[in-house]
Amino acid sequence: MGRGFELPQLAPDVERVDAARNRELILCAARRLFQERGAGCVSMDEVAGAAGVGKGTLFRRFGSRASLAAAVLSEHERALQEGFIRGEPPLGPGAPARERLIAFGEAMLDMLEVHSELILSAETGPARFAHPAYAVHRLHVALLLGEADPACDAELLADTLLAALGAELFVYLRKVRGMSLARVKAGWGQLVGEVVVQREPTGVG
Amino acid sequence: MGRGFELPQLAPDVERVDAARNRELILCAARRLFQERGAGCVSMDEVAGAAGVGKGTLFRRFGSRASLAAAVLSEHERALQEGFIRGEPPLGPGAPARERLIAFGEAMLDMLEVHSELILSAETGPARFAHPAYAVHRLHVALLLGEADPACDAELLADTLLAALGAELFVYLRKVRGMSLARVKAGWGQLVGEVVVQREPTGVG
DNA sequence: TATAGATTCGGACCTCAGTCCGATTACGTT
DNA sequence: AACGTAATCGGACTGAGGTCCGAATCTATA
Incomplete structure (x- = not known):
């Protein structure tokens, strides 16, 4: 306090490493499942499970x-x-x-x-x-x-x-x-x- | 038994009167709700409720x-x-x-x-x-x-x-x-x- | 009118897309 | 290295479409 404005993070748009890792995990799992069983026969829960992430993570990355x-x-x-x-x-x-x-x-x-x-x-x-x-x-x-x-x-x-x-x-x-x-x-x-x-x-x- | 073939109902494709009544109730309720609130903002449960029938009835009539x-x-x-x-x-x-x-x-x-x-x-x-x-x-x-x-x-x-x-x-x-x-x-x-x-x-x- | 039998009724139940929020984890600072 | 903050994580929750099956109801026959 008393130091005036401080920008706590200079780059608010960089992706945290765990976020980037999870995005790749999700994309990889989705690619595999979609190809294996057809895109229409794969639920979002299955994608999340196969990627080893929670459902919330899946939907925050890909709305x-x-x-x-x-x-x-x-x-x-x-x-x-x-x-x-x-x-x-x-x-x-x-x-x-x-x-x-x-x-x-x-x-x-x-x-x-x-x-x-x-x-x-x-x-x-x-x-x-x-x-x-x-x-x-x-x-x-x-x-x-x-x-x-x-x-x-x-x-x-x-x-x-x-x-x-x-x-x-x-x-x-x-x-x-x-x-x-x-x-x-x-x-x-x-x-x-x-x-x-x-x-x-x-x-x- | 012993009377040979018998057709228990001669017209298997006529609609029972309660079925016909419910179809009309459903159509009427759907028309009203769709017009009142827009088709996209009316759930099937609401249509069934407004028509005074169960959900199963609604879906058997209109798949x-x-x-x-x-x-x-x-x-x-x-x-x-x-x-x-x-x-x-x-x-x-x-x-x-x-x-x-x-x-x-x-x-x-x-x-x-x-x-x-x-x-x-x-x-x-x-x-x-x-x-x-x-x-x-x-x-x-x-x-x-x-x-x-x-x-x-x-x-x-x-x-x-x-x-x-x-x-x-x-x-x-x-x-x-x-x-x-x-x-x-x-x-x-x-x-x-x-x-x-x-x-x-x-x-x- | 009473009975038999099929048809319909209706709400509990399932699946799935999408939301929410407390717990967790990473990043910059000291 | 320890800390504070902010973002992320993840699973419980919601809401809606659609299914199922025991219970109630209707129609034809005797």
Whole structure:
């Protein structure tokens, strides 16, 4: 007292070592259990138990089941984003917007084909639109749409097109309707091809 | 015994009068509570209590929360179906497929604007695709698409277009993104207009 | 009307996502 | 090295959806 202001800790946002250790334990256990038994058949209590932490710890780190699933998915999601932000054409920059959109959808469908159950867990309810990843996808699609057709309502059309890549719809098409992945991809290509006006490349500048 | 086969009840599918009475009590209570406090803020126990029946009765009649919401919605849904099956053009028969599709989407969006919360309850999770109403919508859209463009994959495109009319997307666009109903409708019109090839009417035969 | 038998009723019970708060542990200071 | 503070830990608790089964009730038959 009497020494004026003192900042007791200079970095309030650093993670305590036990917290970091537990986060890794939880992620590792969740990855393993989700892969072993399917994401839908693993309760949060089981994840906590397998990680050797309490339930409170699990929920403080990852606020909800959907968030935990999203965290497990994050490395695949990051790879996808790398692909369409800095990767090779036609997914990455350099190809016409139309081709990039088609490649983007096919990459999303490929990820759904492998991780549909996990993505379903992450998108339960209105959680999909709240994920940061969704904002990235929407921005990407909206930019490409605006580039292809400046007159269209790119903001709205982006959300609309992304609805065609939703996990629930995908699982329904594949499992219930029995459509092949190739057919779903072809449908996406058709949709994009009709929505995005085909135009000659106008050069770089 | 010794009289051969006897059918103890000739009509095993008639509903007992107490069962019918309880169904009406439940539907009435659910309608009232959903309207008073919003569908998301009413628990199944409350519905059962307000209807004066036990929880078991509620769940035997309407197997799940989503089914109960769908039952409450059924009259609006029936009105919509009447409209596009036997109603006046452009929603009903008589108009070109393209105009009918646009009118169908706008009618769906109008229903979402009024009942979005209730429809959200009914479409929680993958329940949307299991509802009989979805099958009717899909068939309707697929028929119109096939009529407009026999070369397209109408079965798949129908599901894709219906994804743009999902309740979760609608609530996100209206409440989170703050788009007007008119804008969402215009977006639907644009989408359909670009997907469905504009062609001259070829006559009736 | 009395009986038989199936159907329904209804509340106790289960599972699971998410919350809360006292006990514990790590980090910076002295 | 010992201490004080602040964050974390973790399990008990809540609330809600959904299940189960003995008890009550309805319908058809005699």
